[in-house]
């Protein structure tokens with residue numbers, strides 16, 4: 615299969631506000647009375663609910679890849695956290711049917727003005743960049759935010775998402791790695807859901823609920839949301 619030839623990599627995030635409002639995951643859940651609970655399987659939203667990018671999704675063509683920069687994690691936990699990330703990505707791959715493969719570690723720098731992780735070489739297409747960062751690298755990761763995720767590139771004409779980025783606060787991950795791993799599993803699932811193009815869910819039954827908890831499996835709404843993001847693989851992709 616080919617990757618998109620028309621490199622219209624439109625930066626998706628129309629405004630910083632979109633990221634700040636949509637993609638933050640705070641560690642301390644407030645006391646929430648959920649107003650109107652949708653049916654569990656319908657409890658999902660799109661990262662781009664309206665506007666020109668509404669309806670954006672990933673092509674089902676094989677070969678979506680992801681890499682991670684784990685250099686800022688303390689020695690000894692990188693392998694474990696990469697395995698947890700891979701497990702989270704694997705759940706989304708299974709739920710969506712998308713072919714998403716780990717392509718190794720690589721050094722990435724964070725462009726805080728564009729919410730992008732930037733590799734040293736040519737950026738890949740149909741690729742997701744992940745990194746563990748301190749707030750001094752990614753100011754939006756200041757407490758209480760522990761993760762940010764979003765689609766990063768969309769081909770405007772076809773509304774095909776061809777890139778994504780997620781970052782995790784390294785200090786939080788280091789603290790929770792040994793004593794509270796389910797919160798990290800939840801964090802990874804949540805942010806990768808944003809990468810794929812999901813917004814927030816309204817009930818705690820789904821990992822896309824906006825505050826972190828110990829849910830470590832996708833809910834029915836997450837799963838139907840994942841399926842809703844997949845577009846047929848065509849030659850024109």
Ligand SMILES: [Zn+2]
Pocket residue numbers: 636637638639804808814823824
């Ligand atoms: Zn979120």
